[in-house]
């Protein structure tokens with residue numbers, strides 16, 4: 001095990017031993033390469049650079065209570081990357097290849113999988129992009145799929161506490177019939193300006209509305225939104241929301257603990273009726289929301305007045321984390337043990 005202050009690690013990049021790569025050329029995937037280089041050499045006319053042919057994934061491996069390494073729901077990430085590839089006409093990474101590469105990269109970097117009890121985990125970042133040269137607007141004929149890992153600290157250094165979110169009306173993250181439902185870099189580029197402004201104005205993240213009517217809750221920055229009221233877990237159903245695997249898992253847990261799940265359009269005004277609200281994604285599982293401020297209308301929706309997360313959000317968070325850490329039985333078969 002590396003001598004690292006695991007609990008103090010940020011959610012950011014730090015160097016590990018190896019990463020793995022595989023090229024798609026002449027209509028087929030090649031062999032898996034292992035390298036310690038942190039750089040890639042690609043053609044200056046690569047479609048990733050000019051036309052945004054790029055998609056990525058994010059998932060975590062945890063050292064469990066029993067010392068075993070557990071990988072959470074990787075098949076869902078493989079499937080989602082295939083959808084992203086299909087959406088922007090890239091070569092799809094077969095599930096088997098995806099699996100081999102993530103398993104290999106974890107094994108090669110075992111000493112960077114943080115110990116149990118530190119709150120830290122190993123974050124895996126698979127990335128697929130058009131590396132082949134093209135000047136006319138068309139898909140590349142060469143692709144690079146690579147996976148690197150980086151240990152990340154606990155998301156909440158001061159514990160599981162609510163954050164404030166800014167609702168924006170002057171930016172959209174994705175168009176209704178665009179690429180919002182796939183995990184492509186371009187969506188992130190579009191969210192950088194409102195996201196950075198929100199940080200500068202004292203908020204943890206932004207909340208986007210649907211691009212067409214500005215009537216419904218859409219995506220919470222790089223995370224999905226959910227609200228809780230009257231024993232119900234309510235989350236937006238929209239074709240501009242990225243299908244979060246964390247949200248999918250929380251919906252299942254919500255049912256397991258006696259909440260009713262509703263996936264539907266969520267009108268902005270409904271914010272005023274939620275007892276609890278949160279943003280969810282792999283990085284934090286849940287970021288409980290203290291308040292949401294509508295920047296333009298200068299209206300505030302408050303969910304926590306005492307600086308503490310609500311009881312349902314806490315329960316959902318603790319249950320999912322306990323499954324990932326092997327502290328409770330994995331009744332849904334979500335974990336894969338890395339041998």
Ligand SMILES: *Cc1c(COP(=O)(O)O)cnc(C)c1O
Nearest residue numbers: 222223224242244245246281282
């Ligand atoms: C990745 C991502 C999420 C969260 O998905 P998880 O699978 O839960 O990590 C939510 N929204 C956006 C826009 C994303 O890119």
